Amino acid sequence: MDPDGPPATTDAPSDRVLTVPNLLSFLRLLLVPVFVWLLLFVEADGWAFVVLLVSGFSDWADGKLARLLNQSSRLGALLDPAADRLYMIVIPIGLGIRDIVPWWMIAILLARDLLLLASVPLLRSRGMTALPVTYVGKAATFSLMYGFPFVLGGQLDGLFGDIMHPIGWAFLVWGIGMYLWSFVQYWWQTVLVLRQMPRVGSPMPRVGG
Structure with a gap:
Protein backbone atom coordinates (compact mmCIF):
# COMPACT_ATOMS: atom_id res chain seq x y z
CA MET A 1 0.00 0.00 0.00
CA VAL A 101 26.83 -0.33 -18.57
CA PRO A 102 29.20 -3.32 -18.24
CA TRP A 103 27.85 -6.67 -19.34
CA TRP A 104 28.74 -8.38 -16.06
CA MET A 105 26.20 -6.15 -14.29
CA ILE A 106 23.56 -7.01 -16.85
CA ALA A 107 24.36 -10.73 -16.52
CA ILE A 108 23.83 -10.51 -12.73
CA LEU A 109 20.41 -8.89 -13.17
CA LEU A 110 19.20 -11.32 -15.83
CA ALA A 111 20.57 -14.39 -14.03
CA ARG A 112 18.83 -13.31 -10.82
CA ASP A 113 15.46 -13.11 -12.59
CA LEU A 114 15.96 -16.42 -14.40
CA LEU A 115 16.88 -18.19 -11.15
CA LEU A 116 13.78 -16.76 -9.48
CA LEU A 117 11.67 -18.21 -12.29
CA ALA A 118 12.95 -21.62 -11.23
CA SER A 119 11.04 -21.20 -7.97
CA VAL A 120 7.67 -20.83 -9.71
CA PRO A 121 6.94 -24.57 -10.26
CA LEU A 122 8.09 -25.27 -6.70
CA LEU A 123 5.63 -22.74 -5.31
CA ARG A 124 2.82 -24.03 -7.52
CA SER A 125 3.40 -27.51 -6.14
CA ARG A 126 2.34 -26.01 -2.80
CA GLY A 127 -0.66 -24.18 -4.23
CA MET A 128 1.02 -20.75 -4.42
CA THR A 129 1.52 -18.56 -7.46
CA ALA A 130 3.95 -16.00 -6.01
CA LEU A 131 5.63 -14.86 -2.82
CA PRO A 132 4.88 -11.56 -1.09
CA VAL A 133 7.02 -8.72 -2.40
CA THR A 134 9.65 -7.66 0.13
CA TYR A 135 10.59 -4.08 0.94
CA VAL A 136 14.14 -4.83 -0.18
CA GLY A 137 12.81 -6.05 -3.53
CA LYS A 138 10.71 -2.91 -3.94
CA ALA A 139 13.66 -0.69 -3.03
CA ALA A 140 15.92 -2.57 -5.44
CA THR A 141 13.49 -2.12 -8.35
CA PHE A 142 13.05 1.56 -7.44
CA SER A 143 16.82 2.12 -7.42
CA LEU A 144 17.36 0.34 -10.73
CA MET A 145 14.46 2.11 -12.44
CA TYR A 146 16.10 5.42 -11.50
CA GLY A 147 19.70 4.27 -11.85
CA PHE A 148 19.54 3.23 -15.50
CA PRO A 149 17.93 6.48 -16.77
CA PHE A 150 20.32 8.61 -14.70
CA VAL A 151 23.34 6.66 -16.01
CA LEU A 152 22.05 7.34 -19.51
CA GLY A 153 21.59 11.01 -18.61
CA GLY A 154 25.22 10.99 -17.49
CA GLN A 155 26.22 10.49 -21.13
CA LEU A 156 24.94 13.97 -22.00
CA ASP A 157 27.38 16.84 -22.30
CA GLY A 158 27.55 19.72 -19.85
CA LEU A 159 26.63 20.22 -16.23
CA PHE A 160 23.51 18.06 -16.48
CA GLY A 161 25.52 15.01 -17.52
CA ASP A 162 28.14 15.69 -14.83
CA ILE A 163 25.40 15.67 -12.17
CA MET A 164 23.51 12.65 -13.50
CA HIS A 165 26.58 10.42 -13.85
CA PRO A 166 27.45 9.89 -10.14
CA ILE A 167 23.79 9.88 -9.09
CA GLY A 168 22.98 7.21 -11.66
CA TRP A 169 25.84 4.96 -10.65
CA ALA A 170 25.01 5.35 -6.95
CA PHE A 171 21.42 4.22 -7.62
CA LEU A 172 22.67 1.40 -9.85
CA VAL A 173 25.22 -0.03 -7.42
CA TRP A 174 22.80 0.10 -4.48
CA GLY A 175 20.03 -1.34 -6.65
CA ILE A 176 22.12 -4.32 -7.75
CA GLY A 177 23.17 -5.01 -4.17
CA MET A 178 19.57 -4.97 -2.95
CA TYR A 179 18.45 -6.97 -5.99
CA LEU A 180 20.84 -9.76 -4.98
CA TRP A 181 19.81 -9.58 -1.31
CA SER A 182 16.12 -9.78 -2.27
CA PHE A 183 17.00 -12.88 -4.33
CA VAL A 184 18.34 -14.53 -1.16
CA GLN A 185 15.19 -13.49 0.72
CA TYR A 186 12.83 -14.90 -1.94
CA TRP A 187 14.66 -18.22 -2.14
CA TRP A 188 14.74 -18.55 1.64
CA GLN A 189 10.98 -17.96 1.68
CA THR A 190 10.64 -20.62 -1.02
CA VAL A 191 12.58 -23.10 1.10
CA LEU A 192 10.32 -22.38 4.09
CA VAL A 193 7.21 -22.89 1.93
CA LEU A 194 8.55 -26.24 0.68
CA ARG A 195 9.35 -27.37 4.22
CA GLN A 196 6.16 -26.24 5.92
CA MET A 197 3.39 -26.65 3.34
CA PRO A 198 2.18 -29.98 1.91
CA ARG A 199 2.07 -30.68 -1.79
CA VAL A 200 -1.17 -29.90 -3.57
CA GLY A 201 -3.35 -32.99 -3.52
CA SER A 202 -1.38 -34.77 -0.80
CA PRO A 203 -3.39 -35.94 2.25
CA MET A 204 -3.28 -33.73 5.32
CA PRO A 205 -1.47 -35.26 8.33
CA ARG A 206 -3.78 -36.75 10.94
CA VAL A 207 -3.99 -35.05 14.30
CA GLY A 208 -4.62 -37.13 17.41
CA GLY A 209 -5.33 -40.85 17.73
Missing part, protein backbone atom coordinates in the same frame (compact mmCIF):
# COMPACT_ATOMS: atom_id res chain seq x y z
CA ASP A 2 1.25 3.46 -0.87
CA PRO A 3 1.14 5.54 2.36
CA ASP A 4 0.86 8.73 0.32
CA GLY A 5 -2.01 7.53 -1.81
CA PRO A 6 -5.77 7.74 -1.29
CA PRO A 7 -7.56 5.15 0.85
CA ALA A 8 -7.64 1.74 -0.73
CA THR A 9 -10.95 0.67 -2.22
CA THR A 10 -12.57 -2.61 -1.30
CA ASP A 11 -13.98 -3.09 -4.81
CA ALA A 12 -12.63 -6.09 -6.69
CA PRO A 13 -10.73 -5.45 -9.94
CA SER A 14 -13.08 -5.21 -12.91
CA ASP A 15 -12.90 -6.58 -16.45
CA ARG A 16 -12.72 -3.08 -17.95
CA VAL A 17 -10.19 -2.50 -20.71
CA LEU A 18 -10.51 1.17 -21.65
CA THR A 19 -9.39 2.86 -18.46
CA VAL A 20 -6.93 5.70 -17.92
CA PRO A 21 -4.41 3.47 -16.05
CA ASN A 22 -4.57 0.85 -18.81
CA LEU A 23 -3.99 3.50 -21.47
CA LEU A 24 -0.90 4.65 -19.57
CA SER A 25 0.35 1.07 -19.39
CA PHE A 26 -0.22 0.67 -23.14
CA LEU A 27 1.73 3.92 -23.66
CA ARG A 28 4.65 2.51 -21.68
CA LEU A 29 4.66 -0.61 -23.81
CA LEU A 30 4.54 1.44 -27.03
CA LEU A 31 7.48 3.53 -25.85
CA VAL A 32 9.75 0.46 -25.60
CA PRO A 33 10.51 0.28 -29.36
CA VAL A 34 10.79 4.08 -29.44
CA PHE A 35 13.44 3.92 -26.71
CA VAL A 36 15.33 1.16 -28.55
CA TRP A 37 15.29 3.16 -31.80
CA LEU A 38 16.48 6.34 -30.11
CA LEU A 39 19.20 4.62 -28.09
CA LEU A 40 20.62 2.15 -30.60
CA PHE A 41 19.81 3.37 -34.10
CA VAL A 42 20.05 7.15 -33.93
CA GLU A 43 21.94 7.38 -30.59
CA ALA A 44 19.81 10.31 -29.47
CA ASP A 45 20.63 9.87 -25.80
CA GLY A 46 18.79 13.01 -24.73
CA TRP A 47 15.50 11.90 -26.27
CA ALA A 48 15.99 8.34 -25.02
CA PHE A 49 16.41 9.82 -21.53
CA VAL A 50 13.17 11.78 -21.97
CA VAL A 51 11.35 8.59 -23.01
CA LEU A 52 12.50 6.88 -19.82
CA LEU A 53 11.34 9.84 -17.75
CA VAL A 54 7.90 9.73 -19.39
CA SER A 55 7.73 5.97 -18.86
CA GLY A 56 8.71 6.33 -15.21
CA PHE A 57 6.09 9.02 -14.64
CA SER A 58 3.38 6.92 -16.32
CA ASP A 59 4.37 3.96 -14.13
CA TRP A 60 3.78 6.09 -11.04
CA ALA A 61 0.63 7.71 -12.43
CA ASP A 62 -1.24 4.58 -13.49
CA GLY A 63 -1.19 3.15 -9.96
CA LYS A 64 -2.24 6.47 -8.44
CA LEU A 65 -5.05 6.98 -10.94
CA ALA A 66 -6.27 3.38 -10.61
CA ARG A 67 -6.96 4.05 -6.93
CA LEU A 68 -8.07 7.65 -7.29
CA LEU A 69 -10.54 6.93 -10.12
CA ASN A 70 -11.47 3.46 -8.85
CA GLN A 71 -10.34 1.99 -12.18
CA SER A 72 -8.44 -1.07 -11.02
CA SER A 73 -8.80 -3.89 -13.54
CA ARG A 74 -7.60 -7.40 -14.14
CA LEU A 75 -5.95 -6.28 -17.38
CA GLY A 76 -4.11 -3.52 -15.53
CA ALA A 77 -2.87 -6.00 -12.95
CA LEU A 78 -1.20 -7.86 -15.83
CA LEU A 79 -0.04 -4.92 -17.96
CA ASP A 80 1.74 -2.93 -15.26
CA PRO A 81 4.15 -5.63 -14.02
CA ALA A 82 4.64 -6.86 -17.62
CA ALA A 83 5.74 -3.38 -18.67
CA ASP A 84 8.04 -3.14 -15.63
CA ARG A 85 9.68 -6.46 -16.44
CA LEU A 86 10.07 -5.57 -20.12
CA TYR A 87 11.81 -2.32 -19.25
CA MET A 88 14.07 -4.12 -16.75
CA ILE A 89 15.23 -6.35 -19.63
CA VAL A 90 15.35 -3.90 -22.54
CA ILE A 91 17.01 -0.95 -20.77
CA PRO A 92 20.10 -2.75 -19.41
CA ILE A 93 20.61 -4.74 -22.62
CA GLY A 94 20.37 -1.55 -24.67
CA LEU A 95 22.83 0.23 -22.39
CA GLY A 96 25.12 -2.79 -22.60
CA ILE A 97 25.11 -2.73 -26.39
CA ARG A 98 26.10 0.94 -26.23
CA ASP A 99 28.88 0.09 -23.72
CA ILE A 100 27.33 2.43 -21.16
Whole structure:
Protein backbone atom coordinates (compact mmCIF):
# COMPACT_ATOMS: atom_id res chain seq x y z
CA MET A 1 0.00 0.00 0.00
CA ASP A 2 1.25 3.46 -0.87
CA PRO A 3 1.14 5.54 2.36
CA ASP A 4 0.86 8.73 0.32
CA GLY A 5 -2.01 7.53 -1.81
CA PRO A 6 -5.77 7.74 -1.29
CA PRO A 7 -7.56 5.15 0.85
CA ALA A 8 -7.64 1.74 -0.73
CA THR A 9 -10.95 0.67 -2.22
CA THR A 10 -12.57 -2.61 -1.30
CA ASP A 11 -13.98 -3.09 -4.81
CA ALA A 12 -12.63 -6.09 -6.69
CA PRO A 13 -10.73 -5.45 -9.94
CA SER A 14 -13.08 -5.21 -12.91
CA ASP A 15 -12.90 -6.58 -16.45
CA ARG A 16 -12.72 -3.08 -17.95
CA VAL A 17 -10.19 -2.50 -20.71
CA LEU A 18 -10.51 1.17 -21.65
CA THR A 19 -9.39 2.86 -18.46
CA VAL A 20 -6.93 5.70 -17.92
CA PRO A 21 -4.41 3.47 -16.05
CA ASN A 22 -4.57 0.85 -18.81
CA LEU A 23 -3.99 3.50 -21.47
CA LEU A 24 -0.90 4.65 -19.57
CA SER A 25 0.35 1.07 -19.39
CA PHE A 26 -0.22 0.67 -23.14
CA LEU A 27 1.73 3.92 -23.66
CA ARG A 28 4.65 2.51 -21.68
CA LEU A 29 4.66 -0.61 -23.81
CA LEU A 30 4.54 1.44 -27.03
CA LEU A 31 7.48 3.53 -25.85
CA VAL A 32 9.75 0.46 -25.60
CA PRO A 33 10.51 0.28 -29.36
CA VAL A 34 10.79 4.08 -29.44
CA PHE A 35 13.44 3.92 -26.71
CA VAL A 36 15.33 1.16 -28.55
CA TRP A 37 15.29 3.16 -31.80
CA LEU A 38 16.48 6.34 -30.11
CA LEU A 39 19.20 4.62 -28.09
CA LEU A 40 20.62 2.15 -30.60
CA PHE A 41 19.81 3.37 -34.10
CA VAL A 42 20.05 7.15 -33.93
CA GLU A 43 21.94 7.38 -30.59
CA ALA A 44 19.81 10.31 -29.47
CA ASP A 45 20.63 9.87 -25.80
CA GLY A 46 18.79 13.01 -24.73
CA TRP A 47 15.50 11.90 -26.27
CA ALA A 48 15.99 8.34 -25.02
CA PHE A 49 16.41 9.82 -21.53
CA VAL A 50 13.17 11.78 -21.97
CA VAL A 51 11.35 8.59 -23.01
CA LEU A 52 12.50 6.88 -19.82
CA LEU A 53 11.34 9.84 -17.75
CA VAL A 54 7.90 9.73 -19.39
CA SER A 55 7.73 5.97 -18.86
CA GLY A 56 8.71 6.33 -15.21
CA PHE A 57 6.09 9.02 -14.64
CA SER A 58 3.38 6.92 -16.32
CA ASP A 59 4.37 3.96 -14.13
CA TRP A 60 3.78 6.09 -11.04
CA ALA A 61 0.63 7.71 -12.43
CA ASP A 62 -1.24 4.58 -13.49
CA GLY A 63 -1.19 3.15 -9.96
CA LYS A 64 -2.24 6.47 -8.44
CA LEU A 65 -5.05 6.98 -10.94
CA ALA A 66 -6.27 3.38 -10.61
CA ARG A 67 -6.96 4.05 -6.93
CA LEU A 68 -8.07 7.65 -7.29
CA LEU A 69 -10.54 6.93 -10.12
CA ASN A 70 -11.47 3.46 -8.85
CA GLN A 71 -10.34 1.99 -12.18
CA SER A 72 -8.44 -1.07 -11.02
CA SER A 73 -8.80 -3.89 -13.54
CA ARG A 74 -7.60 -7.40 -14.14
CA LEU A 75 -5.95 -6.28 -17.38
CA GLY A 76 -4.11 -3.52 -15.53
CA ALA A 77 -2.87 -6.00 -12.95
CA LEU A 78 -1.20 -7.86 -15.83
CA LEU A 79 -0.04 -4.92 -17.96
CA ASP A 80 1.74 -2.93 -15.26
CA PRO A 81 4.15 -5.63 -14.02
CA ALA A 82 4.64 -6.86 -17.62
CA ALA A 83 5.74 -3.38 -18.67
CA ASP A 84 8.04 -3.14 -15.63
CA ARG A 85 9.68 -6.46 -16.44
CA LEU A 86 10.07 -5.57 -20.12
CA TYR A 87 11.81 -2.32 -19.25
CA MET A 88 14.07 -4.12 -16.75
CA ILE A 89 15.23 -6.35 -19.63
CA VAL A 90 15.35 -3.90 -22.54
CA ILE A 91 17.01 -0.95 -20.77
CA PRO A 92 20.10 -2.75 -19.41
CA ILE A 93 20.61 -4.74 -22.62
CA GLY A 94 20.37 -1.55 -24.67
CA LEU A 95 22.83 0.23 -22.39
CA GLY A 96 25.12 -2.79 -22.60
CA ILE A 97 25.11 -2.73 -26.39
CA ARG A 98 26.10 0.94 -26.23
CA ASP A 99 28.88 0.09 -23.72
CA ILE A 100 27.33 2.43 -21.16
CA VAL A 101 26.83 -0.33 -18.57
CA PRO A 102 29.20 -3.32 -18.24
CA TRP A 103 27.85 -6.67 -19.34
CA TRP A 104 28.74 -8.38 -16.06
CA MET A 105 26.20 -6.15 -14.29
CA ILE A 106 23.56 -7.01 -16.85
CA ALA A 107 24.36 -10.73 -16.52
CA ILE A 108 23.83 -10.51 -12.73
CA LEU A 109 20.41 -8.89 -13.17
CA LEU A 110 19.20 -11.32 -15.83
CA ALA A 111 20.57 -14.39 -14.03
CA ARG A 112 18.83 -13.31 -10.82
CA ASP A 113 15.46 -13.11 -12.59
CA LEU A 114 15.96 -16.42 -14.40
CA LEU A 115 16.88 -18.19 -11.15
CA LEU A 116 13.78 -16.76 -9.48
CA LEU A 117 11.67 -18.21 -12.29
CA ALA A 118 12.95 -21.62 -11.23
CA SER A 119 11.04 -21.20 -7.97
CA VAL A 120 7.67 -20.83 -9.71
CA PRO A 121 6.94 -24.57 -10.26
CA LEU A 122 8.09 -25.27 -6.70
CA LEU A 123 5.63 -22.74 -5.31
CA ARG A 124 2.82 -24.03 -7.52
CA SER A 125 3.40 -27.51 -6.14
CA ARG A 126 2.34 -26.01 -2.80
CA GLY A 127 -0.66 -24.18 -4.23
CA MET A 128 1.02 -20.75 -4.42
CA THR A 129 1.52 -18.56 -7.46
CA ALA A 130 3.95 -16.00 -6.01
CA LEU A 131 5.63 -14.86 -2.82
CA PRO A 132 4.88 -11.56 -1.09
CA VAL A 133 7.02 -8.72 -2.40
CA THR A 134 9.65 -7.66 0.13
CA TYR A 135 10.59 -4.08 0.94
CA VAL A 136 14.14 -4.83 -0.18
CA GLY A 137 12.81 -6.05 -3.53
CA LYS A 138 10.71 -2.91 -3.94
CA ALA A 139 13.66 -0.69 -3.03
CA ALA A 140 15.92 -2.57 -5.44
CA THR A 141 13.49 -2.12 -8.35
CA PHE A 142 13.05 1.56 -7.44
CA SER A 143 16.82 2.12 -7.42
CA LEU A 144 17.36 0.34 -10.73
CA MET A 145 14.46 2.11 -12.44
CA TYR A 146 16.10 5.42 -11.50
CA GLY A 147 19.70 4.27 -11.85
CA PHE A 148 19.54 3.23 -15.50
CA PRO A 149 17.93 6.48 -16.77
CA PHE A 150 20.32 8.61 -14.70
CA VAL A 151 23.34 6.66 -16.01
CA LEU A 152 22.05 7.34 -19.51
CA GLY A 153 21.59 11.01 -18.61
CA GLY A 154 25.22 10.99 -17.49
CA GLN A 155 26.22 10.49 -21.13
CA LEU A 156 24.94 13.97 -22.00
CA ASP A 157 27.38 16.84 -22.30
CA GLY A 158 27.55 19.72 -19.85
CA LEU A 159 26.63 20.22 -16.23
CA PHE A 160 23.51 18.06 -16.48
CA GLY A 161 25.52 15.01 -17.52
CA ASP A 162 28.14 15.69 -14.83
CA ILE A 163 25.40 15.67 -12.17
CA MET A 164 23.51 12.65 -13.50
CA HIS A 165 26.58 10.42 -13.85
CA PRO A 166 27.45 9.89 -10.14
CA ILE A 167 23.79 9.88 -9.09
CA GLY A 168 22.98 7.21 -11.66
CA TRP A 169 25.84 4.96 -10.65
CA ALA A 170 25.01 5.35 -6.95
CA PHE A 171 21.42 4.22 -7.62
CA LEU A 172 22.67 1.40 -9.85
CA VAL A 173 25.22 -0.03 -7.42
CA TRP A 174 22.80 0.10 -4.48
CA GLY A 175 20.03 -1.34 -6.65
CA ILE A 176 22.12 -4.32 -7.75
CA GLY A 177 23.17 -5.01 -4.17
CA MET A 178 19.57 -4.97 -2.95
CA TYR A 179 18.45 -6.97 -5.99
CA LEU A 180 20.84 -9.76 -4.98
CA TRP A 181 19.81 -9.58 -1.31
CA SER A 182 16.12 -9.78 -2.27
CA PHE A 183 17.00 -12.88 -4.33
CA VAL A 184 18.34 -14.53 -1.16
CA GLN A 185 15.19 -13.49 0.72
CA TYR A 186 12.83 -14.90 -1.94
CA TRP A 187 14.66 -18.22 -2.14
CA TRP A 188 14.74 -18.55 1.64
CA GLN A 189 10.98 -17.96 1.68
CA THR A 190 10.64 -20.62 -1.02
CA VAL A 191 12.58 -23.10 1.10
CA LEU A 192 10.32 -22.38 4.09
CA VAL A 193 7.21 -22.89 1.93
CA LEU A 194 8.55 -26.24 0.68
CA ARG A 195 9.35 -27.37 4.22
CA GLN A 196 6.16 -26.24 5.92
CA MET A 197 3.39 -26.65 3.34
CA PRO A 198 2.18 -29.98 1.91
CA ARG A 199 2.07 -30.68 -1.79
CA VAL A 200 -1.17 -29.90 -3.57
CA GLY A 201 -3.35 -32.99 -3.52
CA SER A 202 -1.38 -34.77 -0.80
CA PRO A 203 -3.39 -35.94 2.25
CA MET A 204 -3.28 -33.73 5.32
CA PRO A 205 -1.47 -35.26 8.33
CA ARG A 206 -3.78 -36.75 10.94
CA VAL A 207 -3.99 -35.05 14.30
CA GLY A 208 -4.62 -37.13 17.41
CA GLY A 209 -5.33 -40.85 17.73
